Amino acid sequence: MTIKVSKMNELIVPFCSIFIAMIVIWRSSDGFQAASDYLGRNLTEGVRGATINAIGSSMPELFTTLFGLIMLGELDNFAFGMGTTSGSAIFNSMIIPAVVIMAVTLMGITNKVEVSKKVILRDGLGLIFCEFLLMYVIYKNRIDWLDGLILMSSYLIYLFYMFTSMKSVENVSLISNKAEGKGKTPILKSIVYFDFVNIFFRKKANSLNAWSLLLFSMGIIGSACVLLINACETIAEGMGIAPYFIAVILASAATSLPDTILSYRDAIKGDYDDAIANALGSNIFDICFALGLPIFAFTLIKGPIVMPESTLSDVIELQISLIILTIISFYIFYFNRGLKTRHSIYLICLYILFVVFIFISAYF
Numbered sequence: 001m002t003i004k005v006s007k008m009n010e011l012i013v014p015f016c017s018i019f020i021a022m023i024v025i026w027r028s029s030d031g032f033q034a035a036s037d038y039l040g041r042n043l044t045e046g047v048r049g050a051t052i053n054a055i056g057s058s059m060p061e062l063f064t065t066l067f068g069l070i071m072l073g074e075l076d077n078f079a080f081g082m083g084t085t086s087g088s089a090i091f092n093s094m095i096i097p098a099v100v101i102m103a104v105t106l107m108g109i110t111n112k113v114e115v116s117k118k119v120i121l122r123d124g125l126g127l128i129f130c131e132f133l134l135m136y137v138i139y140k141n142r143i144d145w146l147d148g149l150i151l152m153s154s155y156l157i158y159l160f161y162m163f164t165s166m167k168s169v170e171n172v173s174l175i176s177n178k179a180e181g182k183g184k185t186p187i188l189k190s191i192v193y194f195d196f197v198n199i200f201f202r203k204k205a206n207s208l209n210a211w212s213l214l215l216f217s218m219g220i221i222g223s224a225c226v227l228l229i230n231a232c233e234t235i236a237e238g239m240g241i242a243p244y245f246i247a248v249i250l251a252s253a254a255t256s257l258p259d260t261i262l263s264y265r266d267a268i269k270g271d272y273d274d275a276i277a278n279a280l281g282s283n284i285f286d287i288c289f290a291l292g293l294p295i296f297a298f299t300l301i302k303g304p305i306v307m308p309e310s311t312l313s314d315v316i317e318l319q320i321s322l323i324i325l326t327i328i329s330f331y332i333f334y335f336n337r338g339l340k341t342r343h344s345i346y347l348i349c350l351y352i353l354f355v356v357f358i359f360i361s362a363y364f
Helices: 003-037 047-055 059-072 075-106 117-139 147-167 187-191 196-200 207-239 245-257 257-266 272-290 291-301 309-334 341-363
Strands: none
Touching: 003 196, 003 207, 003 245, 003 257, 047 147, 047 272, 059 075, 059 117, 059 207, 059 257, 059 272, 059 291, 075 117, 075 207, 075 245, 075 257, 075 291, 075 309, 117 147, 117 272, 117 309, 147 245, 147 272, 196 207, 196 272, 207 245, 245 257, 245 341, 257 272, 272 291, 309 341
16 A cells, blocks of 8 residues: 555656646647737738648647657657547547537537538648558658658648649738737846747737747747656656656647646637548658658667567557548548537547557557
8 A cells, every 4th residue: 555655656756747738739739829920921821820820839849759769768668659640630530620610619619510611621631641650650660751751742742732722812910919028027027927929029019029939839848748748757767667658648639738727728719620620640750750851850869760569559549440430430520411419429438438549558
């Protein structure tokens, strides 16, 4: 009994660290929102959600994978980054749309969420293609810099298609009140409360300070990811399981917090295309760039990544789960005339089943 209590006490600190990391990521997401509102004010058809929002809010996954390779050291622990990005992709596909649907239906804003079929086809099919591409990269189990380059190139092709197929729109005024310089809150108080919007947009919003805010917010989230990785590694040791399994559930949920917040805010404003496109676009960025860039950089310096058979088996199981759940969510999004509360319940139940499956895999 004493040993169990001691282990529980040891886990309190890392769980608190994860909570702190989530708070920092949450507060920093305000900067994402304000900067992306300004920079993406002329983007239509969910392109802002799938690009600026998705890239900015997916920095935690990129930093987690990159820092995980550096901090955890062993090639076997590359699975930690793989678990974070894949787990985040499942979280984004299930929980974020569920949050969006429930937010607007339960608040009485609308009785159903209607998303452009073009957005669902573009981002949904693009995501499924990227997941099969990642499965190929993993299955051959000799991951080198060329694989990273192929993944990153796929994302660039996706971006090129989005911007060239997007309908043009006339310049519009800034739509977010957060991007209007207030200049009333003292600087010191803004720093304490992580109110970066008030610091960078203190006088007036422009492209320079919008990009500065976006990059600065990403840097703060990157710092929070270092704390997150250490905490997950400690929890995994305390529970007697591989860090990979903790990454799939805890790290992925924590790094998906900015995506959830941005999609929620877009939904409240009625930007349903951006709300859903952010979730799907984040997944494409996670798979192609948040994994592609670390793979490219690490293998270029250290050589190919070859995972042990036991780890490879776990990762392949996760990828199969990801593909199946993505196809199911795509079916729900595309073949229903509007997403209602019951659809959000379906998605949440699917995610709960996935979590149960991961815990069973971790211990048996």
